[in-house]
Amino acid sequence: MTDAPRLDRQVCFALYSASRAATALYRPLLDELGLTYPQYLVMLVLWEDEPRGVKELGGELGLDSGTLSPLLKRLESLGLVERRRSGEDERRVAIHLTPAGSALSSKAGGIPQRLAEAAGLSAEELDQLHSTLERLTSALHQSR
Amino acid sequence: MTDAPRLDRQVCFALYSASRAATALYRPLLDELGLTYPQYLVMLVLWEDEPRGVKELGGELGLDSGTLSPLLKRLESLGLVERRRSGEDERRVAIHLTPAGSALSSKAGGIPQRLAEAAGLSAEELDQLHSTLERLTSALHQSR
């Protein structure tokens, strides 16, 4: 008999579980904003700087147009975002915040705090986790 | 201007990114087995002990019947699994491995190794990451 891999040993499963648990915790908070977690991520990027092209958003988040195009349409129909074909380059679609979209950032302010409180980890542990995850992600991307 | 939360500070985004990067690395390996990552997780559980009820599988993986029912049907149509109504309790559906399903475990043996190699982290770091993630997940589940 081969030593079949065991579920409880897998870092990958631990990542998958932790990620779903974290977004599950965000869900009720984001419900108040009317956003899903991926939509919230897009808004985070736009709150930092806008307008942005679809490709640019995808670069920040690691998502492609197949995911973003319909998501952005939903944000547009929520009135948070506007999609405008760029004049200079007609291939590009620039994503602009609407006033409502900009205004939402103030309501989103307290959200990350709550995860930190629920995490049951110290600030140092969270910091270290964060930096380990970033190194892990970039290593995984490089070995493709 | 409000201090909007920043993407690059969020542990949640780091988890989400790392998780997707890890499953992306698994994908070509799992393609050889004809499995998706969640299907592979279900097989892992069954390789440890079978048969299992849908509820039981869901308990191990944190998934509900809405996710598992169609997934298990796909595993059945791949010939890896059999769904049998339990005689004692007609509500239950016991998931059995077929011979092909059992045999697949030997082909799956080397897979977790590869992630470890690609991770760019030392064994200790991986261990520590694993234990931090498990503590995090359980803390997040408790604060619901």
Add this chain to the structure above:
DNA sequence: CACAATTCAATTGTGCACAACTTATACACG
């Protein structure tokens, strides 16, 4: 300038994740 190669966004199709609901069976309690 012509036209091949590239780039950007959108579309199509498959398969999770998850909420809400449905159906069927088992169990508990008066």
Add this chain to the structure above:
DNA sequence: CGTGTATAAGTTGTGCACAATTGAATTGTG
């Protein structure tokens, strides 16, 4: 015994992820 309640699995509907393809606009090169 009968009826209400709980439980198991499945279904429906929405919204990601992601591969593969499409169509339109731009860029590079002869």
